Amino acid sequence: MYAIEVEKLRKEFKVYSSRSGLMGAFRDLFTRNYKTVRAVDDISFTVKQGEMVGYIGENGAGKSTTIKMLTGILTPTSGTVVVNGMNPHKEREAFVQTIGVVFGQRSQLWWDIAVQESFRLLKKVYRVSDKEYKEHMEHVIETLDIGPLLDKPVRKLSLGQRMRCELAAALIHNPPLLFLDEPTIGLDVLVKLKIRQFLKEINEKYKTTILLTTHDIADIEALCERVIMLDEGKIIYDGSLQRLKENWGEGKQVQFTFATEVTEEELRALTYDINVTWRKGETNSWVAHVAPMHVSDVISRIVARYNIQDINIDEMSTEEIIRNIYEEGVVHG
Template identity: 75%
Template sequence: MEKIIQVDQLRKEFKSFSSRSGLKGAFRDLFTRNYKVIPAVKDISFDINKGEMVGYIGENGAGKSTSIKMLTGILTPTSGIVTVNGMDPHKEREKFVKSIGVVFGQRSQLWWDIAVQESFRLLKKVYKVPDDVYKKHMNHVIESLDIAPLLDKPVRKLSLGQRMRCELAAALLHNPSLLFLDEPTIGLDVLVKLKIRNFLKEINEKYQTTVLLTTHDLTDIEALCERVIMLDEGQIIYDGKLSKLKSNWGEGKQIEFQFADVEISRMKLNPLLTELEAEWTRGDRQNVWVANVLNDEHVISEVIGRVVAAHKITDIKIHEISTEEIIRNIYEEGAINA
């Protein structure tokens, strides 16, 4: 398969100034400064094929944004090789940016005080998109994202959800083969998120657009991506199918108990799980506790039987362990083998 992104031993280090303590130290800093080298990305390697939709996830400070900036040519790597669409993003920047689309949830590529359609026309000239191609492609994008009523409004007059749909349309104006999405649904309501997800699926199927999605909203990952790349402290700790991650780490179930006694405590509940591979976590209310158990009929029945026999229960729910819970457990326990 055609490789859109190729990363080999990619590394990025930053120099950080370390000040000395006290007046004497401050005086010495005027003449000689102490620096320490901080590695933000540590020799990562991966390939992404044409048409893939990949979730790029990790905690704050894991190295996601730094590596995305190297992939888009904003930052120069300290060492290693990065090739995107057959080009070096930093050395061939002018040609390279015409082949990608980028949406940053916290930044805008639209002009704040002019109408959305005027921003689109300016970007059309920047990317040198022919009139007939622009009209055909953008009519489809505008209809799919339902932004026709917004075209004559200044960007500053749009709500967050409206602006993000227009940002996505702007990123796809030149129909790029690769789309970088950094928190594209942050702060959006459920209906807008659904519209954006459906549209991304549609362009992926229609144009084989490759998507690299960075987000903390794991429902976006579950809805769009079969593959995830997980970073921790600048290193890749998992690269593979989301289904494999869930099957390997999400084999348990969660039994949610709502107790009649609002004073119920872990001390009272712990003895009920003796000799069972299970543990308690507090729920979203004072009288709600969750038993995390193995996906085993005997264990599940035993836990429910013991709890119901010992305490008055007003409600019981059994849940599959969520992707969010799986990811949280992985980070708490350290690293995993891909």
């Protein structure tokens, strides 16, 4: 029933801590100070087969460390991990046959040979028959539109082209579980849309379980109904994206575009008695985050004081909700 089962998972690293000053540097030559950093701090969660889950957090929150433990790259300090019914670290050879992994900043393709040669090598590694390869990869190659790229060396591909090929390479053996760590980092909008659509298709067609880490909230909104939020190695939210919006998304975003430059201090002084948060937008624009009951009051004060070129009112975006949770230190299970 579960593709991933994690119980009280912890990962600690011993890191070197240098002393300050010239004397400290001299002492470091003979004795070194070390400190223990807890990257993942006793987290527990499960992922059902066929689920698409967003695993999100700020840089350094522990996302990639978790993925590396789930894929068997790192050994946990403590806790238990069961993925596809196996221990990733003790049943390594059988386990890797059941997962696909894409790291946005690392490549599993050979740099100097043609893409299709990398695919053939991976086909041999995973012991995929010619029939299975043809049936499955024809669909993958067509959907990701990488047919024209197969004869090119990987080093001659653009970032977007390479990432589509990386995704195809991870699916050569049609694994039931796919780990994606920042798969759309640095990609343009059209490539992102193509990758998102493809992930939806394989999830629907093969019931592929997907665990996705990303800083692009649009990826999460397009693909995942459930999110797990991590902060300083701890899970601060695990639940549906819809519930996250309903519980912490109360409020409006009012974007003002001014005719001249306006400072945050001026705006705060004008709305000092209203619970409103100001954020700088594009040129000469500011965004106010405010409760629905105070929207008209904020607008009337700003319009009465400044020359306004444009006003837009929107629901609070998922990105804003998540940013506010991290900035305010709100922790919810």
